[in-house]
Amino acid sequence: MTFLLLKQLKYFTEVITCQSFTNAAEKCGISQSAMSQQIRALEENLDTELIRRKNRKFYMTPAGEYFYRHGLVLLDEAERLKKETARIGRQINQRLRVGYSKYLHGTELCRAAALLSEKYPMMELETAAGYAEELIDMLCFGGTDIILCSPKPGDLQDFEYISLxxxxxxxxxxxxxxxxxxxxxxxxxxxxxxxxxxxxxxxxxxxxxxxxxxxxxxxxxxxxxxxxxxxxxxxxxxxxxxxxxxxxxxxxxxxxxxxxxxxxxxxxxxxEYIVCWRKDREDGFVREFAEILQKEYKKQNL
CATH class of the missing domain: 3.40.190.10 (Periplasmic binding protein-like II)
Incomplete structure (x- = not known):
């Protein structure tokens, strides 16, 4: 697939996802007329009609639906290829190791992980589930960077923590x-x-x-x-x-x-459940993840 076709595929999927040429053009940083030209050029390149217009509205042809669904898969693969290539090329070894209590449902944890991943797509995530004593041991001996648990008061020495x-x-x-x-x-x-x-x-x-x-x-x-x-x-x-x-x-x-x-x-x-980490292991990612997690739990407690 040529770079031009990949770019036009991106424009096409944005138009369908947004259900608007105007919104798709704004999202892609081009004018509406340029977006329309790109879609017409794509249809000429494929020698088939993808979008049919009627009364100021549009809908996909069967060929357009096929191209849209499979195009999303290709774009996802291309994005993953880009990220992995960049990671290998830059030899980035950023990772966050999270331990969490087996009693936690994990919904808020999943959302926090997704938000951090969106901001730092090169970062790797490792997880481990356990009971409070196991998690404290993992944190003390370097098995995790941050944990979510319900510790005893004596467990909090040498730790920073935020109530969740x-x-x-x-x-x-x-x-x-x-x-x-x-x-x-x-x-x-x-x-x-x-x-x-x-x-x-x-x-x-x-x-x-x-x-x-x-x-x-x-x-x-x-x-x-x-x-x-x-x-x-x-x-x-x-x-x-x-x-x-x-x-x-x-x-x-x-x-x-x-x-x-x-x-x-x-x-x-x-x-009480908290998120905590060692005072001597407080980099930006650890505290940022803790604060994101706190916000997610606050949403549920409102």
Whole structure:
């Protein structure tokens, strides 16, 4: 594909995407008349009509629809080729290593990563999920540059951090359970009901301690290997599923479970989540990513 054809393809896709010659021309930095000339030249080059005009409006011909869809793929490949060639040529080795809690949904994290990638397209991203203690260790020993977690106060020595959000605790319980009629449930009301938690075998004792010590739940815990297994057990009315909401909640589908706030003395249980990094590892990218992430969480907390 010649450079001229690639350029004309870009103009054509912008016209279709914007549904306007004027807006497409402004976006591409050329005049409307120049844009029209480029589209006509493209059609002459291909010897086929791509756009048909009628009553000051236009629509794509079948050939135009084919050219548009496949053209977007080609433009994406060309942009990736350009970026990778530039990265190799300049020997850029910029990267950001992000560790995040397994309890975080990741929606805000994904948006923050997309925004940083848009600004620094050459930067590489590495991620690792873990529990708070694992993430702190990774940060301390250089395994990550920045982490999102809910640490203990003693974990914050030698770290810079920004508060992101408060995780709110819920239970998910079978719709067949009498407790499903409640607007909220207190910890004391769950004494005799097993708490179902999805966690790997090597993390179970730690999670047991968290449930007993931090949340005040009884040592009546039923472990599952996967979130799917945990929800099946809850739907089977074997106990309640302990969950935590930290941001924008992904769709859960039509699951026969009732989601109820978990409270102590009538107040919903919460814990703070932060983004933190080492004081001796504060480059521009790390703090900038932290501030972008904070803005994304603020949008959900408004």
């Amino acid at each position: 959000t408060k995780g709110r605790y819920f239970i998910e319980i079978s719709e067949r359970s009498p407790l499903s009629a409640l607007d909220y449930v207190n910890i004391e009301e769950l004494r005799r009901i097993p708490c179902i938690i999805a966690v790997p075998a090597d993390q179970r004792e730690r999670q047991r301690d968290n449930c007993v010590n931090m949340l005040g739940l009884q040592d009546n815990i039923l472990f599952a290997d996967t979130p799917e297994e945990a929800r099946l057990l809850a739907a089977w009315d074997r106990g309640f599923l302990l969950t935590e909401e930290t941001g924008e909640r992904p769709g859960q589908g039509d699951i026969p479970l009732r989601r109820i706030p978990l409270c102590a003395d009538g107040k919903q249980l919460k814990r």
